[in-house]
Amino acid sequence: MSVIVFVDNKNGALVKSSLEAVNYAANIAAAKSVECIAVSCGNLSNEALQVAGNYGAIKVISNNTENADNSQIATLVSNLVEANSASIIVFSHDFSGKAIAPRVAAKLDAAIVSGVVELPNFDAGFTVKKAVFSGKAFANYKVNTDKAVLSLLPNSLDVTITDNVAEVITDNSDLGVSKLVIKEFKKKGGEGVIDLNEAELVVSAGRGLKGPENWGMVEDLASILGAATACSRPVADIGWRPHHEHVGQTGVAISPNLYVAIGISGAIQHLAGVNRSKVIVVVNKDPEAPFFKAADYGIVGDAFEVVPKLLAAARALN
Ligand SMILES: Cc1cc2nc3c(=O)[nH]c(=O)nc-3n(C[C@H](O)[C@H](O)[C@H](O)COP(=O)(O)OP(=O)(O)OC[C@H]3O[C@@H](n4cnc5c(N)ncnc54)[C@H](O)[C@@H]3O)c2cc1C
Known part of the structure; x- marks a missing residue:
């Protein structure tokens, strides 16, 4: 049994919003006494991947396919959910999470709660709180499926960091042909400009x-x-x-x-x-x-x- 969390990367490092999601997934895993496993796609160094351990992942499964599209990443995550008997799959509710999480939910026939802001409550089943009406209100959702996909609203919860290092495991599975190829990537505003989505x-x-x-x-x-x-x-x-x-x-x-x-x-x-x-x-x-x-x-x-x-x-x- 496990909780799986997808970790996105940029410029050779795991992104901040993904690391928050790892911490969230690790807290769920601790509550359920199971392992928190991070899944990465892209050509990252072991050192970069191990950082997920600081945020609570026990291991990181890394597929080094570069420039994989959202469908390929959804295939990777879904396959690893089955292989690791995960019942909860966590994403950040960021740019990539918004695109991949629904695909994974559809593949697994799982419920999806997007933009969650608190840890789930397992006292009476499985309920989780999310922001609605542009953050003006909150709603509690009850999950009725065996598997659930949750995407965490960035910056919603405090993060605990430790010195723990995650074990890195390589996944060599073939993710098939990319349906979408990025031909050019140009950063708006040029080099040195801080990305608004990631800015503190x-x-x-x-x-x-x-x-x-x-x-x-x-x-x-x-x-x-x-x-x-x-x-x-x-x-x-x-x-x-x-x-x-x-x-x-x-x-x-x-x-x-x-x-x-x-x-x-x-x-x-x-x-x-x-x-x-x-x-x-x-x-x-x-x-x-x-x-x-x-x-x-x-x-x-x-x-x-x-x-x-x-x-x-x-x-x-x-
Ligand atoms: C469907 C819809 C979607 C929208 N989506 C967005 C959105 O995503 N984001 C968004 O921003 N808006 C959005 N708007 C527009 C929004 O309603 C406001 O019109 C807009 O946010 C106002 O922009 P503003 O505050 O810069 O300008 P203004 O409303 O013109 O306000 C300017 C402010 O500056 C102050 N001011 C003037 N001079 C000075 C000075 N010298 N020193 C200090 N203060 C000064 C004034 O007191 C005033 O409060 C949307 C509107 C609609 C209808």
Whole structure:
């Protein structure tokens, strides 16, 4: 018996959201007194794979097929679920998890609960909590199938890290022909830019900045903090900032440790994408701006006066 968790990789390392999923899967495995097994697809070093052990995986089964598509990875995970008698399969509810988890559920005829935010409760069967209505509410789902696929909303739970190292086992199975081939991979914004989806810190700005020529101070603040930059939707729509920076209901949903919102009103559609941030700092000249209700720290003031002061303070700390 086991709990299986899929671990995605980027630039030769396991990604943060996957490692959170490993910790989640390991906690479920501990509750059920079974093993937590991570499954990886891609050409990673043993050292990179062993990191899954720090987060609670006993072993990592690694298939080194490079650039496998979502269907091939779903085949790999499903086969290993059967081979290791797993009844719970965990993904991160991130870009790849959203694509692979439903395929695995369909292959295994399993229930799927996506965007879970708590460990399952096994007291009376199997129930698990997930976020609904763009994070405005929660629902408890009861699982009625023998196998269940769960995808964990990134940044929902605290993570415990140990010195344990996972045993790496190679899987040589043939995943078949890829239905989709990536011909070119170009990073938006160029090298050195922090990926918004993975960012721990985000500095974001909205229409209150008046024009694209004023983003220098936002970029400077982000750079000095080691943060990614983001924006509200109208800012991307008018072309002041690229669309991949737009956060919210119709943009990227993020959950960083710190979200700094400058000159953004805090409309419900914006909050839907950022309200899972651990700490929210709002800079707005209107004390009635709705964003202040969601803020942990609020500065009522003109961005053109406040942000240079924040910058000076951040520089003084560096
Ligand atoms: C179906 C639908 C989906 C949507 N999806 C999204 C989404 O995903 N993401 C999103 O962001 N929006 C989305 N929107 C739009 C959303 O409703 C808001 O219109 C938008 O978020 C407002 O952007 P903003 O706060 O930058 O601009 P504004 O609403 O114009 O607010 C600007 C703010 O800046 C403040 N300000 C002005 N000058 C200064 C200054 N000098 N210093 C400090 N503060 C200043 C103002 O007080 C104001 O609060 C969606 C709308 C719809 C209908």
